[in-house]
Amino acid sequence: MHISSLIFNLIDVLCVILPILLAVAFMTIIERKQLAAHQRRVGPNTVGYYGILQPFSDALKLILKETIIPSHSNKVLFYLAPISTLVFSLLGWLMVIPFGKGLAISDYSLGILYTLALSSLGVYGILFAGWSANSKYAFLGSLRSTAAMISYELILSSAILIIIFLTGSFNFTTIIEIQQSIWFIIPLLPVFIFYFIAVLAETSRTPFDLQEAESELVSGFMTEHSSVPFVFFFLGEYSSIVLFSCITSILFLGGYNMPEVFVNDSIFNLQSIFLGIKTCLPCFLFVLVRATLPRLRYDQLIDLCWLNLLPVAVALIILVPSILVAFDIVPY
Amino acid sequence: MAFLFRPFQRSYNYLYRTAHEKPVMFYSVVLGVIGPVMTIAIPPLRESFGYVPPPAVPSSYPLPNRPRRPLSGYDDE
Numbered sequence: 001m002h003i004s005s006l007i008f009n010l011i012d013v014l015c016v017i018l019p020i021l022l023a024v025a026f027m028t029i030i031e032r033k034q035l036a037a038h039q040r041r042v043g044p045n046t047v048g049y050y051g052i053l054q055p056f057s058d059a060l061k062l063i064l065k066e067t068i069i070p071s072h073s074n075k076v077l078f079y080l081a082p083i084s085t086l087v088f089s090l091l092g093w094l095m096v097i098p099f100g101k102g103l104a105i106s107d108y109s110l111g112i113l114y115t116l117a118l119s120s121l122g123v124y125g126i127l128f129a130g131w132s133a134n135s136k137y138a139f140l141g142s143l144r145s146t147a148a149m150i151s152y153e154l155i156l157s158s159a160i161l162i163i164i165f166l167t168g169s170f171n172f173t174t175i176i177e178i179q180q181s182i183w184f185i186i187p188l189l190p191v192f193i194f195y196f197i198a199v200l201a202e203t204s205r206t207p208f209d210l211q212e213a214e215s216e217l218v219s220g221f222m223t224e225h226s227s228v229p230f231v232f233f234f235l236g237e238y239s240s241i242v243l244f245s246c247i248t249s250i251l252f253l254g255g256y257n258m259p260e261v262f263v264n265d266s267i268f269n270l271q272s273i274f275l276g277i278k279t280c281l282p283c284f285l286f287v288l289v290r291a292t293l294p295r296l297r298y299d300q301l302i303d304l305c306w307l308n309l310l311p312v313a314v315a316l317i318i319l320v321p322s323i324l325v326a327f328d329i330v331p332y
Numbered sequence: 333m334a335f336l337f338r339p340f341q342r343s344y345n346y347l348y349r350t351a352h353e354k355p356v357m358f359y360s361v362v363l364g365v366i367g368p369v370m371t372i373a374i375p376p377l378r379e380s381f382g383y384v385p386p387p388a389v390p391s392s393y394p395l396p397n398r399p400r401r402p403l404s405g406y407d408d409e
Contacts, residue, residue, distance in 0.1 A: 311360035322367030326374040328385060 012105050013094060020093050024238045025055035031287050038291035062234075065227040070134055073224065077132035082225060082232035085125030089239040092118045097246055098173045100256050100271035111172040112160055115247060119156070119202060123149050125236070126221050133224035141220030144211040144298055145204060151305040152201035152208075158313035159195035162188065162320050163251050168332035176255030178331075185252040191316060192252050194309050196285070199244045201301070203237065206290040210298050241286055242279065249278035 029044060029051060036043030044051035069078060096111035098104040108114055123146055130142020164170060166188075167178050185192050201208040211220045222233045249255060255278070256271035264270055296304065324330045337344075351358045 308356045311357055312363075315360040315363035318364045318367040322371045326370040327378075328375070328383075 016093055016097075016099075016105060017090060020090065020239065020242070021235070023242055024235055025059065026052075027238045027242055027283060028055045028058070028234075030283065031290075034284070034287045035291050038288070059231065062227055062231045067227040067229065068224075070224050072134045074132040074134070077128045078225075079229065081125045081129035081132060082222075082229040082236065083125075084128070085122060085236035086232045086239070088118050088122040088125065089236045089243060092243045093239075093246075096172055097243075097250070098176065098256065099275060100269050101173070103269070103272070104173065107171065107173055110170045112164065112170045112175075116153070116157055116160065119149075119240075120153060122236075122240070129225065129233070130221035133221075135224050138221055138223040141211045141223065145221055148201055148204070148208060148211065148298075148301055148305075151302060152198045155194055155198035155305060155309045155313050156202060158310075158317055159191050159198060160251065162191050162316055165321050165324065166331065168330075172250050172255070176250055176257060179254040180257055183252060183254040188252070190312075192248075194313060195252070196248070196282070197304075197309065199248065199282075200286070200289060201305070203240045203244060203286075205241070205286055207293040207296045208301055210295055210301065242283065245282035245286065246275070246279045248282040249275060253278045253281065 032054070033043040033051065044054040047053045047057045069075060092115055095106045096104060096108050096114055098107065104111075126142050126145045126149070130139045130145075133139070163175065163184060166184065167175050169175060169178075200206075204211060222230060225233060256275040258270060258274040321330075347358070
C-alpha cells in the first residue's frame, strides 16, 4: 500500500472520529441540561456560556485525578477492559455509517452484521472490567450487565432482521435509499418500540441501568476504575448511545434522506446535517426516558426480555415475511 | 346446536383464561399464526379478484430451440 493512500485513509478516519468524540462530549452536557429541564432546574451553567465547556472541565478533572489500581487486580485486563469498550464503540462509526450518498468510509455490503458483531464484542470489555477488579460488587455488576446485554441482543437482532426482510440488504446505504418513499418508523412502529427498548438495555440506560446505578452497586462493573480508565468507560458508553441513535435514524428515520425542494449546488453536504438532526431525536428520547421512567429490578429486566419481548419478536419475525409473501412484495 | 360446540368447550375456556392470564404469550401466538394463514389464504383470494402475478425475473439466458448455426469468417488464415 502506498504511503499517500495510508495518509489519506488516516485523514478519513480522523475526519470521522474527531467530530464523534466532540459529539460524545457534548452529549454529556445535553443530557445534564435536558435532565435539568425535565426536573425544573437549570443544570450546569457556570463553566463557559450556558455551561457549554462543562464536558471539557469534567474531562480535565478526571484526567488529573489519581489512577488507583487495586493491588490484587489483574493489571492487564484492568487496563484492557476500558480500552476495548471505547475501541469497539468507536469502530462502529468507522466502516459503515453513511454520512451522505457515497460518503461512508467503506460502504460495506454487510454493514448491519458488522454493527451487531461489534455490539456483541463490546460485552467483553464489561466482563473483563468486573472480573479484573477482583471485587465482589464489581463482578456482580459485570455479570448482571453481561447477562442483560446478551439477552437484549436477541431482541435487537430480531428487530433488525425485520428491516432486512423488508429491504433485502444488509447495507446501510441501500436501507436509506429504500426509505425515500416512506420512513420505516411508520409501517414498523411496533418494531421500532421494541428495538428502542433493546437499545436502552444494550447501552445500560434507565430503566435498565440497575447494574450500574449508584444506589445499588456503587458503579457496577466500573466501581474500581478511576480517572483515565473511567473516562474511557464513560466515553465508550456515550459513544454507544450516539452510535445507536445514528443507527436508529438510519434504520427507521430515513438516514440522510431529505426533502429535495432545491438542487444543492453548494460545497456543503446537507445530507450529513440531516443525518445529524435525525440522530438528535433518538438522543433526546434516551434522556427523556431517563428522566421519566423508574428503574427496573434485575429479575424484572430479564423477565421482560425472555417472557415478554422475545415472544412478540418471534411472532413479528413470522408475520412480516408472511405479509411480504402473501401480497407478493418480496424485495429479492 | 350447542352439542356441536360441546367437544370444544374446554379448549375455549383454556383460550379465554390464557388470554386474560398470559396475554403476551396468547397474542404472540395469534400474531404468529396469522402469518402462515395469510400466506395460504391471500394469494388465491387476490387471483380471484383479478390479480395477475408479474412474470418471473429470468434466471438464465433464454436459449433458442434450434440447432447451432455454423460460424464462418473466424478461421485462421
